[in-house]
Amino acid sequence: MNIPLQSFEQYIDETILKRGFQYFKKGLVNEPEEIGHGEYEAIVEGTDLYTVQITVNNDVITEYDCTCPYDMGPVCKHVVAVIFYLQQNELNLKVKAKKNNPEAKKTQKKKTVSEQVDDILEKIPPESIKEYLKEQCIKDSSFRQLFLARFAYLVIPESQALYAKQVRAILKSETNRSGYIEYSNARHVGKSVYELVQTAATQVEMSNYRTSMYIACAVLEEMTEALQYVDDSNGDIGGCIDPALEVLFEIASKPIPDELRNELFDYCLKAFKSRIFKGWDWHFGMLDLATLLAKDVAEARQVHLHLDEIKPSGQSWDWDFRNAQLIRVKLIKKMEGDVKATFFLEQNISNPDFRKKVIETAIAKKDFSKAIAIAEEGIKLDQKESPGLADDWRDYLLKVSVIRNDAEQILKYARHLFVRGNRVKKPYFDLIKKHINPENWEVSINAIIKDISDDNRWGGNPLIADIYIWEEHWEKLFGFVKSNISLDKLETYEKYLVYDFADEISNLYQLAIFKYMENNISRDHYRNACRYLRRMIKMGARVKANYVIQELRKLYPKRKALMEELLKV
Secondary structure (H helix, E strand, O other), X not given: OOEEHHHHHHHOOHHHHHHHHHHHHOOOEOOOEEEEOOEEEEEEEOOOEEEEEEEEEOOEEEEEEEOOOOOOOOOOHHHHHHHHHHOHHHHOOOOOOEOOEOOOOOOOOOOOHHHHXXXXXXXXXXXXXXXXXXXXXXXXXXXHHHHHHHHHHHOOOOOHHHHHHXXXXXXXXXXXXXXXXXXXXXHHHHHHHHHHHHHHHHHHHOOOHHHHHHHHHHHHHHHHHHOOOXXXXXXXXXXXXXXXXXXXXXXXXOOOOHHHHHHHHHHHHHHHHHOOOOOOHHHHHHHHHHHHHOOOHHHHHHHHHHHHOOOOOOOOOOHHHHHHHHHHHHHHHHHHOHHHHHHHHHHOOOOHHHHHHHHHHHHHOOOHHHHXXXXXXXXXXXXXXXXXXXXXXXXXXXXXHHHHOOHHHHHHHHHHHHHHOOOOOHHHHHHHHHOOOHHHHHHHHHHXXXXXXXXOOOOHHHHHHXXXXXXXXXXXXXXXXXXOOOHHHHHHHHHHHHHHHHXXXXXXXXXXHHHHHHHOOOHHHHHHHHHHHHHHHHOOOHHHHHHHHHHHHHHOOOOHHHHHHHOOO
């Protein structure tokens, strides 16, 4: 989860946010070190000393990690505490100074860890560095694994098995007695193996293609197998596999020796045939990679034979067969040229991906008759089983209508997609408004609202509210909100109505909170109700909020958790 630094509070659970803030206020965050550009590391004092690492890129937190065992959500309180530390000047916050560490005077910006290391390395004799690295490899198994992965190719006969052994060692170090890797441990595995993948990427840049291939293939196989016994809720394991496959594609794009190219080509076909990646995207990635590596008709024929084995299932959504066709058209284009590839596309136009490409090509060539005919055929074929695809074809017809400035057709397709299409609505609304005479607009918009109301599909009513917002019909929007009161609805539309209907909105909040509390009895529900009470206070309705608090105390005096939460409002 990416977290914008300037609004991080909106992306983090309120309880965790409060706990992290308390840690920050108590001065439990040691000053973060900038390891590299935008990369920070800090020690946070809790039950133990925990190391937090945060990466900031363009004012967005793109990576964060903590050594604590917390696994109840994506962000722990220690990470939050460090974020508050980094943002303390922006938020005008003060931290409690430690007695043994008084606030230091402002000095020039400290060097990053990377810069400090560079300074030290310039002054250490090479022999001392060698001795230190040897000691670390002996003492620290994690360091040893990464060191050997990076430089083993210089002295040890390499093989995929060598790196597979290292990946298994990383996995084993985090496996519990039941042979399972828990959520928090998966993060550590993912981080260590990802560093190995980064080593493979570096080896590509250094033209050590065989090393990078062995590492990437080892990661692909071992981590795919690991998915069977790891809680990968956060995608730490899968997050290593895709980059490993990218390394292989990067190798294939380089002028590698024929011997290595043949070896990688054979690996792809063997991996696909043995189905070691079956059920995962990278299973077909092997044939995609083989297509990139194929150098002649004979090799292309081998790929075609594997593709021939994949038959249509007869299901409306046949992912395997569609994927095979996409790879085949790439292969035809590479080996036989654009004309043959286009012919294959048109012969297999029942594939929606192909239909889209043919329509787009026709539009680009201004062959509108062909584009219209193929799109209309798609609507007939997909209307019943795949209405979303049918709307894709209508979207193409709308594009053609816009190019041709055909107002009647524009209104036909824009209106359909606006009322019934499952896509972003505003562009269609703007097109409709643009092509209707202003004198007829009110009549037309009322007719559209009636269509939406008559349509039984979920999501119709919010669309009506959107229309009121776009048209700035605040009275009608308030009527919509009032027609079926809920806390979620009030929160969604409050910002549009608070200036004209502040008193009425606060009254509705009162009613909605009482209704909400009738059937919700957990602490989380109580916290949620109190959050809406705070919204009322923020609106200036403190008196009404106090009334709700008093009534809730009378109505539910035995709900101890509720009483505790009300005290915090």
